Amino acid sequence: MAIYCIGDVQGCYRELQKLLDVIGPSLKSDTLWFVGDLVNRGPDSLAVLRFVKELPRKVVVLGNHDFHLLALFHNIIHPAQHTLHEVLAAADCAELVGWLQRQPLLHRDDQLGYVLTHAGIYPFWDIIEAQQYAAEVAAKLLNGSECQALLQHMYGDEPTAWSDELRGWERLRFIINCFTRMRFCDAAGNLEFTCQGPPGTQPRGYMPWFMVPRRKVRDTAMKIVFGHWAALAGKVDATDVFALDTGCVWGNYLTAMRLQDNELFQVKC
Numbered sequence: 001m002a003i004y005c006i007g008d009v010q011g012c013y014r015e016l017q018k019l020l021d022v023i024g025p026s027l028k029s030d031t032l033w034f035v036g037d038l039v040n041r042g043p044d045s046l047a048v049l050r051f052v053k054e055l056p057r058k059v060v061v062l063g064n065h066d067f068h069l070l071a072l073f074h075n076i077i078h079p080a081q082h083t084l085h086e087v088l089a090a091a092d093c094a095e096l097v098g099w100l101q102r103q104p105l106l107h108r109d110d111q112l113g114y115v116l117t118h119a120g121i122y123p124f125w126d127i128i129e130a131q132q133y134a135a136e137v138a139a140k141l142l143n144g145s146e147c148q149a150l151l152q153h154m155y156g157d158e159p160t161a162w163s164d165e166l167r168g169w170e171r172l173r174f175i176i177n178c179f180t181r182m183r184f185c186d187a188a189g190n191l192e193f194t195c196q197g198p199p200g201t202q203p204r205g206y207m208p209w210f211m212v213p214r215r216k217v218r219d220t221a222m223k224i225v226f227g228h229w230a231a232l233a234g235k236v237d238a239t240d241v242f243a244l245d246t247g248c249v250w251g252n253y254l255t256a257m258r259l260q261d262n263e264l265f266q267v268k269c
Protein backbone atom coordinates (compact mmCIF):
# COMPACT_ATOMS: atom_id res chain seq x y z
CA MET A 1 0.00 0.00 0.00
CA ALA A 2 2.64 2.45 -1.13
CA ILE A 3 2.00 6.02 -2.20
CA TYR A 4 3.77 7.22 -5.33
CA CYS A 5 3.76 10.93 -6.00
CA ILE A 6 4.08 11.83 -9.69
CA GLY A 7 5.37 15.14 -11.09
CA ASP A 8 3.80 17.39 -13.73
CA VAL A 9 2.41 15.14 -16.48
CA GLN A 10 1.18 17.93 -18.80
CA GLY A 11 -0.43 15.63 -21.32
CA CYS A 12 2.54 13.24 -21.58
CA TYR A 13 0.41 10.11 -21.49
CA ARG A 14 2.99 7.77 -23.01
CA GLU A 15 5.62 8.75 -20.44
CA LEU A 16 3.08 8.33 -17.63
CA GLN A 17 2.38 4.77 -18.75
CA LYS A 18 6.13 4.07 -19.08
CA LEU A 19 6.71 5.43 -15.60
CA LEU A 20 4.00 3.18 -14.18
CA ASP A 21 5.63 0.23 -15.96
CA VAL A 22 8.91 1.10 -14.22
CA ILE A 23 7.29 1.50 -10.81
CA GLY A 24 4.94 -1.43 -11.20
CA PRO A 25 2.37 -0.22 -8.70
CA SER A 26 -0.74 -2.18 -7.94
CA LEU A 27 -3.35 0.35 -8.99
CA LYS A 28 -5.87 -1.42 -6.76
CA SER A 29 -3.92 -1.15 -3.51
CA ASP A 30 -1.24 1.52 -4.06
CA THR A 31 -2.16 5.19 -4.31
CA LEU A 32 -0.94 7.67 -6.91
CA TRP A 33 -0.60 11.33 -6.00
CA PHE A 34 -0.35 13.91 -8.78
CA VAL A 35 1.21 17.33 -8.17
CA GLY A 36 -1.11 19.00 -10.68
CA ASP A 37 -0.75 20.24 -14.25
CA LEU A 38 -2.12 16.99 -15.64
CA VAL A 39 -2.86 18.80 -18.90
CA ASN A 40 -1.65 21.29 -21.52
CA ARG A 41 1.42 21.66 -23.74
CA GLY A 42 1.97 17.89 -24.07
CA PRO A 43 0.46 15.71 -26.84
CA ASP A 44 -2.27 13.78 -25.03
CA SER A 45 -4.02 15.72 -22.29
CA LEU A 46 -7.31 13.93 -23.02
CA ALA A 47 -5.86 10.46 -22.42
CA VAL A 48 -4.18 11.63 -19.21
CA LEU A 49 -7.42 13.08 -17.85
CA ARG A 50 -9.43 9.98 -18.70
CA PHE A 51 -6.80 7.68 -17.19
CA VAL A 52 -6.28 9.59 -13.94
CA LYS A 53 -10.00 10.19 -13.41
CA GLU A 54 -10.64 6.44 -13.50
CA LEU A 55 -7.81 5.44 -11.14
CA PRO A 56 -9.30 3.74 -8.09
CA ARG A 57 -6.83 5.26 -5.60
CA LYS A 58 -5.47 8.69 -6.40
CA VAL A 59 -5.04 12.22 -5.14
CA VAL A 60 -4.88 15.15 -7.55
CA VAL A 61 -4.24 18.79 -6.69
CA LEU A 62 -4.85 21.59 -9.18
CA GLY A 63 -2.05 23.35 -11.06
CA ASN A 64 -2.06 26.51 -13.14
CA HIS A 65 -2.52 24.55 -16.37
CA ASP A 66 -5.51 22.75 -14.89
CA PHE A 67 -7.03 26.15 -14.06
CA HIS A 68 -6.26 27.15 -17.65
CA LEU A 69 -8.41 24.27 -18.88
CA LEU A 70 -11.22 25.27 -16.52
CA ALA A 71 -11.08 28.84 -17.87
CA LEU A 72 -11.16 27.62 -21.49
CA PHE A 73 -14.07 25.29 -20.79
CA HIS A 74 -16.06 28.07 -19.11
CA ASN A 75 -15.36 30.48 -21.99
CA ILE A 76 -13.43 32.91 -19.82
CA ILE A 77 -10.40 33.12 -22.10
CA HIS A 78 -10.01 32.78 -25.87
CA PRO A 79 -6.31 32.42 -26.64
CA ALA A 80 -5.31 32.35 -30.31
CA GLN A 81 -3.50 29.07 -29.77
CA HIS A 82 -3.67 26.34 -27.17
CA THR A 83 -3.18 22.58 -26.90
CA LEU A 84 -6.47 21.61 -25.31
CA HIS A 85 -8.73 21.45 -28.39
CA GLU A 86 -8.98 17.68 -28.21
CA VAL A 87 -10.14 17.80 -24.59
CA LEU A 88 -12.70 20.53 -25.31
CA ALA A 89 -14.10 18.63 -28.30
CA ALA A 90 -14.37 15.28 -26.50
CA ALA A 91 -17.82 13.82 -25.85
CA ASP A 92 -16.90 13.38 -22.17
CA CYS A 93 -15.34 16.85 -21.80
CA ALA A 94 -17.95 18.18 -19.35
CA GLU A 95 -17.56 15.10 -17.19
CA LEU A 96 -13.74 15.34 -17.20
CA VAL A 97 -13.69 19.06 -16.47
CA GLY A 98 -16.38 18.64 -13.82
CA TRP A 99 -14.21 16.07 -12.11
CA LEU A 100 -11.09 18.25 -12.38
CA GLN A 101 -12.98 21.17 -10.88
CA ARG A 102 -13.75 19.13 -7.76
CA GLN A 103 -10.08 18.49 -7.01
CA PRO A 104 -8.44 20.39 -4.14
CA LEU A 105 -5.46 22.76 -4.15
CA LEU A 106 -3.88 21.05 -1.15
CA HIS A 107 -3.86 17.53 0.21
CA ARG A 108 -2.51 16.61 3.63
CA ASP A 109 -1.63 13.14 4.88
CA ASP A 110 -0.92 13.18 8.60
CA GLN A 111 -0.02 9.54 8.86
CA LEU A 112 2.87 9.88 6.42
CA GLY A 113 3.57 13.52 7.25
CA TYR A 114 3.28 14.94 3.75
CA VAL A 115 1.39 17.81 2.24
CA LEU A 116 0.88 18.05 -1.52
CA THR A 117 0.31 21.21 -3.54
CA HIS A 118 1.22 22.25 -7.09
CA ALA A 119 3.64 25.13 -6.44
CA GLY A 120 4.33 24.92 -2.70
CA ILE A 121 3.16 26.60 0.49
CA TYR A 122 3.48 30.35 0.97
CA PRO A 123 6.27 30.76 3.54
CA PHE A 124 4.21 33.02 5.81
CA TRP A 125 1.35 30.54 6.19
CA ASP A 126 1.29 27.68 8.64
CA ILE A 127 -0.29 24.40 7.66
CA ILE A 128 -3.67 25.25 9.17
CA GLU A 129 -3.82 28.58 7.37
CA ALA A 130 -2.73 26.98 4.10
CA GLN A 131 -5.47 24.35 4.38
CA GLN A 132 -8.09 26.96 5.19
CA TYR A 133 -7.14 29.20 2.24
CA ALA A 134 -6.99 26.27 -0.19
CA ALA A 135 -10.48 25.30 0.97
CA GLU A 136 -11.81 28.81 0.31
CA VAL A 137 -10.89 28.45 -3.36
CA ALA A 138 -12.14 24.87 -3.61
CA ALA A 139 -15.52 25.94 -2.23
CA LYS A 140 -15.89 28.53 -5.00
CA LEU A 141 -14.99 25.97 -7.66
CA LEU A 142 -17.81 23.74 -6.46
CA ASN A 143 -20.44 26.42 -6.90
CA GLY A 144 -21.51 27.00 -10.55
CA SER A 145 -21.94 30.78 -10.69
CA GLU A 146 -19.18 31.53 -8.18
CA CYS A 147 -16.82 29.27 -10.11
CA GLN A 148 -17.45 31.27 -13.28
CA ALA A 149 -16.72 34.53 -11.47
CA LEU A 150 -13.64 33.12 -9.77
CA LEU A 151 -12.14 32.02 -13.08
CA GLN A 152 -12.89 35.47 -14.50
CA HIS A 153 -11.04 37.21 -11.67
CA MET A 154 -8.16 34.82 -11.05
CA TYR A 155 -5.75 36.20 -13.67
CA GLY A 156 -3.11 38.69 -12.59
CA ASP A 157 0.00 39.04 -10.43
CA GLU A 158 -1.50 41.40 -7.84
CA PRO A 159 -1.58 41.55 -4.90
CA THR A 160 2.03 40.45 -4.53
CA ALA A 161 1.93 39.74 -0.79
CA TRP A 162 -0.52 38.25 1.69
CA SER A 163 -2.40 40.21 4.25
CA ASP A 164 -5.11 38.93 6.59
CA GLU A 165 -7.11 41.95 5.46
CA LEU A 166 -7.33 40.75 1.86
CA ARG A 167 -10.93 40.13 0.81
CA GLY A 168 -12.85 39.19 -2.31
CA TRP A 169 -11.15 38.42 -5.61
CA GLU A 170 -7.80 39.85 -4.51
CA ARG A 171 -7.68 37.36 -1.67
CA LEU A 172 -8.70 34.40 -3.82
CA ARG A 173 -6.36 35.43 -6.66
CA PHE A 174 -3.43 35.58 -4.26
CA ILE A 175 -4.30 32.17 -2.81
CA ILE A 176 -4.53 30.59 -6.28
CA ASN A 177 -1.24 32.25 -7.29
CA CYS A 178 0.52 30.85 -4.21
CA PHE A 179 -0.67 27.31 -4.68
CA THR A 180 -0.30 27.15 -8.46
CA ARG A 181 2.27 29.75 -9.70
CA MET A 182 4.67 30.64 -6.87
CA ARG A 183 8.45 30.31 -7.34
CA PHE A 184 10.36 33.26 -5.87
CA CYS A 185 9.47 35.32 -2.82
CA ASP A 186 11.22 38.09 -0.88
CA ALA A 187 11.71 38.35 2.87
CA ALA A 188 8.63 40.58 3.15
CA GLY A 189 6.43 37.99 1.45
CA ASN A 190 6.18 39.51 -2.04
CA LEU A 191 5.94 36.95 -4.84
CA GLU A 192 7.78 37.40 -8.14
CA PHE A 193 6.09 35.84 -11.16
CA THR A 194 8.24 36.89 -14.11
CA CYS A 195 11.27 34.71 -13.41
CA GLN A 196 10.85 31.02 -14.23
CA GLY A 197 14.53 30.06 -14.16
CA PRO A 198 16.53 28.17 -11.55
CA PRO A 199 17.64 29.79 -8.28
CA GLY A 200 20.29 32.40 -9.10
CA THR A 201 18.43 33.86 -12.07
CA GLN A 202 15.88 35.79 -10.01
CA PRO A 203 15.87 39.54 -9.38
CA ARG A 204 17.81 40.82 -6.38
CA GLY A 205 16.14 40.33 -3.01
CA TYR A 206 14.10 37.31 -4.03
CA MET A 207 14.71 33.68 -3.11
CA PRO A 208 12.96 30.37 -3.74
CA TRP A 209 9.83 30.30 -1.55
CA PHE A 210 11.23 27.33 0.40
CA MET A 211 14.38 29.32 1.35
CA VAL A 212 12.57 32.25 2.94
CA PRO A 213 13.82 32.66 6.55
CA ARG A 214 11.33 31.57 9.20
CA ARG A 215 9.20 29.71 6.67
CA LYS A 216 6.30 28.56 8.80
CA VAL A 217 5.89 25.02 7.46
CA ARG A 218 9.49 23.87 7.99
CA ASP A 219 11.37 21.16 9.86
CA THR A 220 8.15 19.92 11.27
CA ALA A 221 6.69 16.48 10.85
CA MET A 222 5.09 17.82 7.68
CA LYS A 223 7.11 17.61 4.47
CA ILE A 224 6.00 19.36 1.29
CA VAL A 225 5.81 17.72 -2.15
CA PHE A 226 5.30 20.06 -5.11
CA GLY A 227 5.80 20.40 -8.85
CA HIS A 228 5.45 23.39 -11.19
CA TRP A 229 9.10 24.47 -11.27
CA ALA A 230 10.84 22.48 -13.99
CA ALA A 231 13.98 24.62 -13.82
CA LEU A 232 14.75 23.21 -10.36
CA ALA A 233 15.26 19.82 -12.05
CA GLY A 234 14.24 18.19 -8.78
CA LYS A 235 16.97 19.90 -6.73
CA VAL A 236 16.21 21.87 -3.59
CA ASP A 237 18.44 23.05 -0.75
CA ALA A 238 16.05 21.87 1.92
CA THR A 239 15.41 18.49 3.45
CA ASP A 240 11.70 18.91 4.03
CA VAL A 241 10.58 19.85 0.50
CA PHE A 242 10.55 17.66 -2.60
CA ALA A 243 10.38 19.11 -6.12
CA LEU A 244 8.95 16.60 -8.58
CA ASP A 245 8.57 18.62 -11.79
CA THR A 246 11.52 17.43 -13.86
CA GLY A 247 10.30 18.92 -17.14
CA CYS A 248 8.93 15.92 -19.01
CA VAL A 249 7.03 18.18 -21.40
CA TRP A 250 10.30 20.03 -22.11
CA GLY A 251 12.07 16.83 -23.18
CA ASN A 252 13.51 15.90 -19.81
CA TYR A 253 12.09 13.44 -17.26
CA LEU A 254 8.84 12.38 -15.66
CA THR A 255 9.52 11.63 -12.01
CA ALA A 256 7.73 9.76 -9.26
CA MET A 257 8.73 9.49 -5.61
CA ARG A 258 7.59 6.75 -3.25
CA LEU A 259 6.64 8.69 -0.15
CA GLN A 260 7.39 5.89 2.31
CA ASP A 261 11.15 5.80 1.51
CA ASN A 262 11.72 8.75 -0.87
CA GLU A 263 12.88 6.41 -3.64
CA LEU A 264 12.77 8.10 -7.05
CA PHE A 265 11.59 6.59 -10.33
CA GLN A 266 12.16 8.36 -13.63
CA VAL A 267 11.54 7.93 -17.33
CA LYS A 268 13.05 10.04 -20.08
CA CYS A 269 10.66 11.96 -22.31
Ligand SMILES: [Mn+2]
Pocket residue numbers: 037063064065118180227228229
Ligand atom coordinates in the same frame (compact mmCIF):
# COMPACT_ATOMS: atom_id res chain seq x y z
MN1 LIG B 1 2.56 24.59 -13.17
